[in-house]
Amino acid sequence: GAVVSQHPSRVICKSGTSVKIECRSLDFQATTMFWYRQFPKQSLMLMATSNEGSKATYEQGVEKDKFLINHASLTLSTLTVTSAHPEDSSFYICSARKDIDTEAFFGQGTRLTVV
Amino acid sequence: QKEVEQNSGPLSVPEGAIASLNCTYSDRGSQSFFWYRQYSGKSPELIMFIYSNGDKEDGRFTAQLNKASQYVSLLIRDSQPSDSATYLCAVIHGPTNAGKSTFGDGTTLTVKP
Numbered sequence: 579g580a581v582v583s584q585h586p587s588r589v590i591c592k593s594g595t596s597v598k599i600e601c602r603s604l605d606f607q608a609t610t611m612f613w614y615r616q617f618p619k620q621s622l623m624l625m626a627t628s629n630e631g632s633k634a635t636y637e638q639g640v641e642k643d644k645f646l647i648n649h650a651s652l653t654l655s656t657l658t659v660t661s662a663h664p665e666d667s668s669f670y671i672c673s674a675r676k677d678i679d680t681e682a683f684f685g686q687g688t689r690l691t692v693v
Numbered sequence: 694q695k696e697v698e699q700n701s702g703p704l705s706v707p708e709g710a711i712a713s714l715n716c717t718y719s720d721r722g723s724q725s726f727f728w729y730r731q732y733s734g735k736s737p738e739l740i741m742f743i744y745s746n747g748d749k750e751d752g753r754f755t756a757q758l759n760k761a762s763q764y765v766s767l768l769i770r771d772s773q774p775s776d777s778a779t780y781l782c783a784v785i786h787g788p789t790n791a792g793k794s795t796f797g798d799g800t801t802l803t804v805k806p
Contacts, residue, residue: 584736610792621798622737622781671736678792679725679785687736 580606582674584685591662591692599657599688601672607652608674612682613645616669628655662692694719697784699797707805712769714780714800719763722787726758728767729781731799737781741767772804 581604591597601611613625613634626647628634634647646658655674659666669689673682698717706712714728725744729737741756743749743765749756755768765784769776779799786793 612794622796624796669734673737675794681725681727681739681742682783682794683739684729684736 580604580674580676580683582608582672582683582685584672584688586688587686588689589691591690593663593692594661596658596660597662597690599659599670599672599690601655601657601674601685603653603674603676603683606674606676608655608676609652609678610675610682611649611655612673612675613647613655613657614671614673616671616687618669622671625657659690662690664692666690667692695797696720696786696795697782697797699780699782699800701798702801703803704800705803705805706772708772708774710772710804712772712776712802712804714767714769714782714802716765716767716782716784716797717763718765718782718784718795720784720786721760721763723760723763723784724787725785726756726765727783727785728754728756728765729783729796730776731779731781733778740780769802772802774804774806777802777804 583602611628614622626634626636628649649655671687672685675682728741731737743756753770757766781799782797
């Protein structure tokens with residue numbers, strides 16, 4: 579399968595600071611990238627869908643000013659958690675898809691802890 | 694009604710048995726169907742995809758699709774303890790929702806030695 583690399587895998591930050599998470603498709607061009615959040619023992623929650631060169635589409639209830647998504651190229655999307663608070667601590671996962679009707683491949687995930 | 698529904702489980706089967714995981718979807722125009730496996734604390738990994746009615750086999754895994762019944766399943770033969778994980782069903786919707794994909798909440802499978 580295709581490779582999606584997510585970095586960092588773990589990050590601890592202080593409350594009030596910002597954290598950037600990168601998602602790269604290493605061996606294909608991703609027309610669409612997705613960002614999810616997952617709390618322990620809960621299902622994936624889609625945060626936003628990102629198409630290259632256009633603004634991300636956020637799911638209802640997700641603050642776009644807090645979770646900044648940039649999809650500047652066909653191989654890179656970034657999620658910035660701004661002014662992080664302890665309740666933002668979670669497992670953040672990206673996925674990337676080559677075409678509109680094909681499978682998505684997931685990055686390894688980023689475990690964010692805000693202290 | 695959820696767009697993609699799965700039994701949450703947990704589903705428990707003995708080692709060597711067949712595990713059957715089920716998924717139903719509401720968008721009749723859905724085109725593509727996927728099964729992912731997620732181990733605890735890890736991100737999902739793709740196991741199977743199926744686009745046409747019928748069965749698709751890959752090793753110990755068989756995906757079955759019935760578009761008339763809006764039903765997709767995953768069979769795991771000769772289940773192993775290492776198959777213990779949460780299995781996610783994902784659907785890409787039809788033309789009116791082009792590109793939209795929806796995940797089920799997952800079924801937790803436990804294979805007991």
